Amino acid sequence: MSVNHSVRRQAAIARPWLAVGNALAAALLAACIACASGTAAAAEIPYSAAAYQQALAAGKPLVVYFHATWCPTCKVQQPIVDKLSADPQLAAVTVLEADYDKETALKRSLKITQQSTFVVFKGGHEVVRSTGQTDPAVLRALFARAL
Numbered sequence: 001m002s003v004n005h006s007v008r009r010q011a012a013i014a015r016p017w018l019a020v021g022n023a024l025a026a027a028l029l030a031a032c033i034a035c036a037s038g039t040a041a042a043a044e045i046p047y048s049a050a051a052y053q054q055a056l057a058a059g060k061p062l063v064v065y066f067h068a069t070w071c072p073t074c075k076v077q078q079p080i081v082d083k084l085s086a087d088p089q090l091a092a093v094t095v096l097e098a099d100y101d102k103e104t105a106l107k108r109s110l111k112i113t114q115q116s117t118f119v120v121f122k123g124g125h126e127v128v129r130s131t132g133q134t135d136p137a138v139l140r141a142l143f144a145r146a147l
Helices: 003-036 049-058 070-085 104-110 138-144
Strands: 044-045 062-067 092-101 117-122 125-131
Touching: 044 070, 049 062, 049 092, 062 070, 062 104, 070 092, 070 138, 117 138, 125 138
Parallel strands: 044 092, 062 092
Antiparallel strands: 062 117, 117 125
């Protein structure tokens, strides 16, 4: 194998990793800029019983989002939830994403019967819930009820 061929082969192997590295660097830079500029985003995190109990006990603004990977409505809702979670005006709202198929105890305790359901808490108490909503303005207003 010639040296020239070896260099081309190594470059071909490295090229996809450069793209991943560039994307990671861009995401890190965006996060740093957001932190430095004082803009914060709402926390969108996977559901855990500990996080849920802690948010309720502290009276934090909280939205529990029941979703399923197979749910077409949830697939429409997800980019809206992502956008709302990045909105600085909703930065105080914690969004816990609960897997509809796995979180059976939570579903039972909150009397959830369908995926694509949002349950909104303010001061540790449920204030509103919505199922199947895909209008961004309505979901924004729903999230704002937690504040």
